[in-house]
Each structure stands twice: as structure tokens, then as C-alpha cells.
Amino acid sequence: MIKVLIADDQELLRDSLELLLSTDERFEVIGMAKDGRETINMSNSLNPDVILMDIRMPEQNGIECVKIIKDRNNSIKIIMLTTFDSDEYIYNSLKNGADGFLLKGISKKDLCNSIETVYDGGASIEPETAQKVFRIFCKMAKSFFTNQPEEDIEELSSVEMKIIQLIGRGYSNKEIINEINLSEGTIRNYISQILKKLDLRDRTQIAIFAIQSGLLLKEIDE
Amino acid sequence: MIKVLIADDQELLRDSLELLLSTDERFEVIGMAKDGRETINMSNSLNPDVILMDIRMPEQNGIECVKIIKDRNNSIKIIMLTTFDSDEYIYNSLKNGADGFLLKGISKKDLCNSIETVYDGGASIEPETAQKVFRIFCKMAKSFFTNQPEEDIEELSSVEMKIIQLIGRGYSNKEIINEINLSEGTIRNYISQILKKLDLRDRTQIAIFAIQSGLLLKEIDE
DNA sequence: CCAGTTTTATTACAATTGTCATATTCCTTC
């Protein structure tokens, strides 16, 4: 059994994660930490195989934790839990040696498989649903490390974000026209752009992405 | 401020609901009950404006609670929390006078608006995301009240459920073929069926429905 | 086995979606 430590300040998420993992015989949740300090202490005393760690935590944030824990024992695998909007933190946790990223709101199957993958190979995980996001993050991180000009990072513009949101609410192209004042052709073009950037295939996958990445809940300012 | 009582046996959900509502100044969570008996007691002692109530609860289930509470004080508004799979219970809670339904996993905005709507008008709520589901429920309830033959209730078959799931994972029709052994034409027909039954327009909306109704996480037995 | 129902398939068609090359317009900035 893979020994898992859960680290998140939200009781909500801790409990739901534990519940999820407890129904799969591959995993044993050996502890739950509610802040950075607890996480570090428990990773010492309990010696988990994998830590599921929220990026935002009180006392000591996830990124610092990764560094400290990895410095002390590099064999402990760490998967960061993140929402789509915490871009700024991604760079540093990658640099500090996190083994994977997961979007909160991932499906049970994907979560379990990801833990197993990370545990087995130490390889970075790419569960079905988070795969695309992960790629973006990797790209961003890469350009951060290589100090490449930011031009060729494929970031989403605010129009694109807006369109993603609307698709995530089930709007057709014609309905999108009423929300943002663009011609249908232009909207089509934007959607093509979005598909390329996110490496998705069709609007349905955009909708799924919108929901699972938490983008739906964001206020997008023009 | 609207006084809200939360009734759910899952701590997880109670806490997340409280957390959600606490960030909105329109609401004040005045109590949280973990079973039917507590709910009834607290609704007496605390006199809430609105109760968010899970349908499945120990001691006394949500439906019985609705009846008892509504009999005693009809001005207390009650919103049932439900997952898509608890069809059987819907009829009775409607009959007992529940004021609204919400799918667990609804967005914050929709939840808050729903509470307010129910509080203001006593009218039944139809937040954007739950609207379609609600319609189905209404249809079912209607046919229950009118004692119409059950034939014309549009329930989802297990194949349909399965297809909804796959669409919710972003599969194209061709990809669905590999998962369930049917011709593409047949799958198309099934999707048409699903769209009619759920009163949706296209596969993107099906995907959204799949995620938000929790259907994605369900194991569907053939 | 037969009649009736359900499930699956086929076909043809319409609508929507996605792609691409190529404008046009608008906004900077020099």
C-alpha cells in the first residue's frame, strides 16, 4: 500500500481526499496536516511515500515545504494541489522539485492513477484531465528557467478567458456574440486559438477544462 | 441577513457550505445539523429563514423533516440538496413542500442566488446550472401527482448514463465507440435521446451536466 | 413459436463547429 500524507488547510478538501483514497486498496492515508509546519513534522515522523500538498497553506506555504522536505528526503514524492489561477506559484514549486501537479476537482480515477504513477516512476504525472494544464505550466516554467522572452509563452488573453467561461456555461457561438461584441467568425477563430494553446480538440473539452480548472468562478476584467 | 440552517450528515459538505455562505454578507449560518432529529430541533429553537437540507440523513430523512417542519411553520423555506441519482426521493419531498432543489457541487454564485430567491419569493429556484435537472424532477413529480402511467417519465437508461459520462470526459463519438460497443449512428441517436430527456442542446451542455450533477463519479453497472 | 418491445443500425440530411488563408480595422510609436 502506498502511504499518503494529505496536506491542506481546508478541512473540506482533506476529508474529501481521505474519503476518496480510503475506498481504493492501493492507498493508505497515514496522516493529514493542516499547515506547513505540521506537514514537515508529519513527513518526518510518518515517512509517507507520497504527499498531496496544497500550494496555499498557512504557517509555511506549499512551495517552502517542498524544498524543505525534498532537501531532507528526496525519495518522498510530492504532488501539488492547485487551482488554475495560482500561476505565480507554479514556477517555484517546479524548481523546488515537486513531482506533479493536480487540479483540485480532479476525478477519483485520475487522482488515484496519478499518485500511483508518481510513486512508481517518480515521473511527472499527466492525468487525463490535468494533462493539458500541466503542459501549459511546464511551458511557463521552462520559459522562466531559460529566461526566454515572454512573447512566445502561450498565455490566454482576457477575451480568450471570457470565451472559455462562456463555453463552460454551455453557450453556442451565436450566444457568445450577445455576451462579447464580436462576429461569429472572430469567435470561431478565437476558439481555434484556445484549442491550440490548451492542446484540446473541441469545445466540449474546453467546457470541461473551464469547470475543472476553476476558471468558471473567476471574474475576468477586460 | 438571511438566517440559514445547514442540515447534512457529511461534515465535509456542512463545512464547505458554511464556508461558502460565510463569505457572502447576505447570509448568516445560524446552525448546522447532522441528522434529521437535530434539524427539527434546531429549526424550532433557532427559527431559520432557510434550511439547506440533504435528502439522505440518518435518524430522520430529509423528506420526513420537510413534512414535519413545514407542518409546524410553513414560512421556513427549505431547499433540498440532492445528487442526480436520488430520483426516488424527489417525488415525496416535492409533495411535502420543499421550496427548491440544488445539486451538490453547484457553484457558489448559483447557491447564494438560489437561497435568496427562495427566501424572497418562496418561488422554486432555477439556478442556471441546476435548471435543467430541476425540470426533469418537475416532470417526474407531475406525472406522480397526476398518476399518469410511468411510461412517459423520461428516465435515463444505463447506456445513456454511460454515454453522458464519456461525453463528460471529453470523448468524441468515435472514441465512445471504443468504450461501448455500438455503431456511431446508434451513439448519435442515443445522444439525441439524452438531449431531449435533459432538455439540453448539444454535447457541450451534456458534458457540463455530467460534471455538475456528479454523474462523472458514479460507477454505472450494465 | 409468435407478437410486441427494446436495442441497435442505417441512411440521408441539416446545423454547428473548427480550420485556414487572407483581409480590414484600429492602435501604437517613431
Next chain:
DNA sequence: GAAGGAATATGACAATTGTAATAAAACTGG
């Protein structure tokens, strides 16, 4: 105001998706 770049638009096209009518196959209860 000219040059260049971004945002927006257009049109033609292909692919996918959705609809509907109809048929064949599989299953079911008598």
C-alpha cells in the same frame, strides 16, 4: 502620417455533430 502589430472580420471549406425516419436484430412473455 507611415510602418508595424494587434484585434477583428470574412469566406470557403472540412469535419463533426445532431435529427429523423425507418429497418433489422435481439430479447421477452405468453
